[in-house]
Amino acid sequence: MKNSTDPAMQPEYDFAGGQRGRYTERVAKGSNVVVLDKDVQKLFPDSIAVNAALRALALAMAVARKPARPKAPARKRAPA
Numbered sequence: 001m002k003n004s005t006d007p008a009m010q011p012e013y014d015f016a017g018g019q020r021g022r023y024t025e026r027v028a029k030g031s032n033v034v035v036l037d038k039d040v041q042k043l044f045p046d047s048i049a050v051n052a053a054l055r056a057l058a059l060a061m062a063v064a065r066k067p068a069r070p071k072a073p074a075r076k077r078a079p080a
Contacts, residue, residue: 036044044050 044053
């Protein structure tokens with residue numbers, strides 16, 4: 001293991017028995033990571049805000065795509 005100059009890495013941390021990528025497949029199946037641009041991060045500080053905005057957008061899109069109801073056929077007038 002290489003010596004690190006990272007001050008957060010303490011000498012008692014021992015990764016000699018570690019296994020790289022052991023849980024990678026499990027994490028990939030159960031998560032969906034999206035990286036936001038900095039300007040978007042300022043607008044949406046947490047996942048709750050992002051999910052609320054996306055749900056509102058999805059609802060607006062569904063309403064916009066909803067097909068118009070077909071008009072009822074014109075009734076024939078009775079002879080006068």
